[in-house]
Amino acid sequence: MKITRVEPFILHVPVTGSQIADSTHSITHWGVVGARIDTDAGLSGYGFTGTHAHLPGDQLITRCIATCHAPLLLGEDPREVQKLWHKLARNPALQWIGRAGITTLSQAAIDVALWDLKAKAQEVPLWQLLGGPVREQVRAYNTDIGWLSIDDERLVQGARAAVEQGFTGIKIKVGSTVERDLRRLALVRAAIGPDVTLAVDGNGKWDLATCLRFCRGAEAQDVYWFEEPLWYDDVKGHAQLARASRIPVALGEQLYTQDAFSEFFHQQAIHWVQPDVTRMGGLTEVLRVCEAAASWRLPVAPHAGDMSQVHVHLSYAHPACQVLEYIPWIKDCFTDPAEVGEGFFRRPALPGAGTTPTPQAWDRFRQPVA
Numbered sequence: 001m002k003i004t005r006v007e008p009f010i011l012h013v014p015v016t017g018s019q020i021a022d023s024t025h026s027i028t029h030w031g032v033v034g035a036r037i038d039t040d041a042g043l044s045g046y047g048f049t050g051t052h053a054h055l056p057g058d059q060l061i062t063r064c065i066a067t068c069h070a071p072l073l074l075g076e077d078p079r080e081v082q083k084l085w086h087k088l089a090r091n092p093a094l095q096w097i098g099r100a101g102i103t104t105l106s107q108a109a110i111d112v113a114l115w116d117l118k119a120k121a122q123e124v125p126l127w128q129l130l131g132g133p134v135r136e137q138v139r140a141y142n143t144d145i146g147w148l149s150i151d152d153e154r155l156v157q158g159a160r161a162a163v164e165q166g167f168t169g170i171k172i173k174v175g176s177t178v179e180r181d182l183r184r185l186a187l188v189r190a191a192i193g194p195d196v197t198l199a200v201d202g203n204g205k206w207d208l209a210t211c212l213r214f215c216r217g218a219e220a221q222d223v224y225w226f227e228e229p230l231w232y233d234d235v236k237g238h239a240q241l242a243r244a245s246r247i248p249v250a251l252g253e254q255l256y257t258q259d260a261f262s263e264f265f266h267q268q269a270i271h272w273v274q275p276d277v278t279r280m281g282g283l284t285e286v287l288r289v290c291e292a293a294a295s296w297r298l299p300v301a302p303h304a305g306d307m308s309q310v311h312v313h314l315s316y317a318h319p320a321c322q323v324l325e326y327i328p329w330i331k332d333c334f335t336d337p338a339e340v341g342e343g344f345f346r347r348p349a350l351p352g353a354g355t356t357p358t359p360q361a362w363d364r365f366r367q368p369v370a
C-alpha cells in the first residue's frame with residue numbers, strides 16, 4: 001500500500017452553549033485541524049489535532065502538513081507507523097525549527113491518520129489493533145458541566161444532571177479566586193454526594209502559594225485530582241505541591257514529548273498522567289508514555305484534545321488507562337462518535353481510529369486551509 005495524497009483540513013465546531021471558559025481560555029469553537037491521507041488501495045485515513053479554532057494558527061498547522069510533512073510521506077507505506085513517526089519527528093530541518101509546537105501538532109494529525117489507515121486496512125477498530133480490550137468498560141468523567149463561564153446555580157444543576165445521567169465522575173474548573181473556587185467546589189460536592197469522583201482543573205493559572213492555599217481548603221471535599229495546578233513546565237513547583245498537599249496532581253495535556261513526562265515521573269511531581277495524541281505528535285508517542293506510566297505504577301487519564309474520539313480506543317486497550325474525559329462538542333462530527341451511556345464510554349464498533357468525519361460535518365464546518 002502506498003500514500004498517494006495528503007490533504008489538510010480545518011473544521012471549526014461550536015462548543016456547548018456557544019461559549020466556554022477555563023482559567024486561561026475562553027472559546028466559542030473547537031478546532032479540528034487535520035489531514036486526510038489517501039492510498040493506492042482506495043483507503044483514506046483521517047487524523048487531527050485540537051485547537052481553539054484560531055484560524056491563522058490553524059492555517060500554520062495545515063501549511064506545515066501540506067508543505068513540510070506531506071512531501072516526506074508520498075510513496076511511503078502508511079502501515080509503517082513507527083518508521084514514519086521517526087522520519088517526520090527526526091527530520092533534521094523540521095527538528096531544528098520545532099521539537100515541540102506546530103510541527104508536533106501537524107505530526108499528530110498525520111500519525112493518527114496513519115493509525116486510522118492501519119486499523120481500516122485490517123478492518124478492525126483501533127482498540128483491537130492495539131491488542132484488544134483489557135476492560136469491559138471505560139469510565140467517563142464529565143468536564144462539560146464545570147466551566148468557569150457557568151454560574152454557581154447552573155454549575156450545581158449541571159453536576160446533578162450529570163449524576164442523574166449516570167456519570168460517576170465530574171471535573172470543575174478552578175483558577176479564578178481561591179474563595180470563589182472553594183465555594184463552588186463545596187456546592188458541587190454537596191450536590192453530588194460523596195461517591196462521585198470530583199476533580200478540579202486549574203489550566204496552569206496559579207502560583208505555588210495560591211495552589212497551597214486552595215489545597216488547604218479543598219482537602220475536605222475529597223478532590224480526586226488537581227489538574228494543571230501550576231505552569232505547564234514547572235516540574236519543581238509540581239513536585240513541591242505534590243509533597244505539601246494530599247490532593248493528587250494531574251497533568252500532561254500541554255506536554256509534547258515522552259521526555260517531558262519522564263522529568264515529572266523522576267521528580268515525583270505527578271500522580272495522574274494525561275497525555276494527548278493531539279499534542280504529542282500522535283498516538284505513537286502517547287503509547288510510549290502509557291508504557292512509562294505503567295512502569296512507574298501511575299494511572300493514565302488521557303486528555304480530551306481529541307474529544308476522546310481516539311482516546312476511547314486507547315482506554316479500552318491499554319491497562320494503564322483508568323478513566324477518560326467526556327467533552328461532547330465534536331462527537332457528532334464523526335461516523336463513530338465517542339458516546340457515553342450510564343457513565344461509561346461505548347466501545348467503538350467501526351474499523352479505524354474513530355476519526356472519520358461525516359459528510360455533513362465535512363460540509364458544514366470546513367474552513368479555508370489558506
Ligand SMILES: O=C(NO)[C@H](O)[C@H](O)[C@H](O)CO
Binds near residue numbers: 025
Ligand atoms: O483543560 C481541559 N481539559 O482538561 C480543556 O481541554 C480546556 O479547558 C479546553 O481546551 C478549553 O481551553
Ligand SMILES: [Mg+2]
Binds near residue numbers: 201203227228253
Ligand atoms: Mg485540563
